[in-house]
Every structure is written in C-alpha cells, then in structure tokens.
Amino acid sequence: MTGKTSSAGRRSDTRVSRNIKLTLEYEGTNYHGWQTQAGSGQATVQETLEKAFATLAHGPVKVHGSSRTDAGVHALAYVCNVVTDSPIPPAAWAPALNHILPEDIRVLSSGEAAPDFHARFSAIGKIYSYRILNRRAPSALHRHAAWHVNLRLNMRAMRSAAEHLIGRHDFSAFRAAGCSASSPVRTLKAVIIRKSADMIEIRLEADSFLQYMVRNITGTLVEVGLGRFQPGDVKQMLLSCDRRTAGRTAPAHGLYLVRVLYTE
Secondary structure (H helix, E strand, C coil): CEEEECCCCCEEEECCCEEEEEEEEECHHHCCCCCCCCCCCCCCHHHHHHHHHHHHHCCCCCCEECCCCCCCCEEEEEEEEEEECCCCCHHHHHHHHHHHCCCCEEEEEEEEECCCCCCCCCCCEEEEEEEEEECCCCCCCCCCCCEEECCCCCHHHHHHHHHCCCEEEECHHHCCCCCCCCCCEEEEEEEEEEEECCEEEEEEEECCCCCCHHHHHHHHHHHHHCCCCCCCHHHHHHHHCCHHHCCCCCCHHHEEEEEEECCC
C-alpha cells in the first residue's frame, strides 16, 4: 500500500491489488462440494472460504478454484487464488484465515502469485488418490475417509486392468452422464495401485479429469478385483465410449485431491 497527497492537502491511501495463491487442506464430509451453489442452502468449501476472506478484506471477494470437487470429496493440497487490494501481507492470509475458518478447512500456505496466475486455467495436471479399506469389519475411524469393501480384492487383476487406461483416450465410458466437458479425451499419465495393511490406495495422474472419472475408474477396478470383470474388459469399455459398459461409481468419501500441477 502506498500513500499520496490529494489536492486538498490530505494524505489518502492507494491500494495495490495482489493475486493471492492459497493451498488448502479440507475434509469434504460436511460440504456439498467445492463450488458455491446459490440458493441451495447447502454449505460449500468455496462459499465458506469466501465468507472468511470477506471478513478479513472488509468486502466481497471471488475465490477461483482449481477443481470442482464433488460433495464429500477431500483435499490434501487444493489450490485457489483471489485478487484483493487488502493491505494484509500475502503470507499472513494463511494464519489469519485459519483463525476464523471451521476446523475441517485449513489453509496450508498463502503467497503472492503472478498477476496472470489462475488456479484452474494455469494448471497442467492433477493427481487424485482413492482409498479403499479392504477388510471384513467396517471402521469407526475411516467411515468418512475410505470406501469399505469387505470382500478380498485381487490386486494383480486390478493392476493389469489399469494398464489399459494409461495414455490418451476417449474416456466417455468413465464420465458422468451430466459431464459438461467439451471433449471426453484425456491423457491419463499414471495409475498406481498399492496396499498397506488393510488400506488400498489408487493414485491417478492426468492432464485433467472428467466429472466422476476417478470414481468411475475406481469402481470399475474394484469390480475387476472382485472378479465381476476381467482385466481385458476394461479395454473394451474404453473402446465402447459407453458409460453403461463400465463399472459402478465409487462413493465420494474415499476420494482425495492430492496435488495440482503447474509449470512453476
């Protein structure tokens, strides 16, 4: 913020706009996804963050998100940005926001970004993780954090099936019926499936994802793991471009946005 003297001889303030980049961690259980839904009466992460930001900035702001996570989906490092002329130093936004945000949303870091940085349009890729609790008994601790599958999954078959998904494909068979993306073609760079004790993690990296794409892929891989599909069936699903040929949609609460990728 800089000062100048007006024609009346009084000192006034000229505010400088800054583009603030925030990295968030949140538990999505209590939110109807990221995006504000005016008039719905349901809390979203974006709306909650904008209200907190407005309290500190003493005026309304627009927070731009990197991904439209669904209701119940969690984030480990969600990126968003907001342009503000508030004099609060860029690095001070994180502790200030954490002081007033609910405990299930936390700002991990804040800083000044380039004026042309946009959390969504500047991204070159995303990494998601899906967690499956694979044991007979359900969990009291992970009931909102992992999909409970009580039958043993065949990890080798799941990994074999996942190999067919790697590369640039038309993922129409794995997109939501209401997906609004102009093109169903995406480049899936990696699918890593690993297990630690009773917890299975499916980690996917792509240039971008279609609506429900991760959850539909996960549901299909689980059905392969249960023997309801053969690994080679996944290739035919891709070629069919028909959502009806693929497996179920995995529930939202096992999904995590791990990282948003940028060139910087």
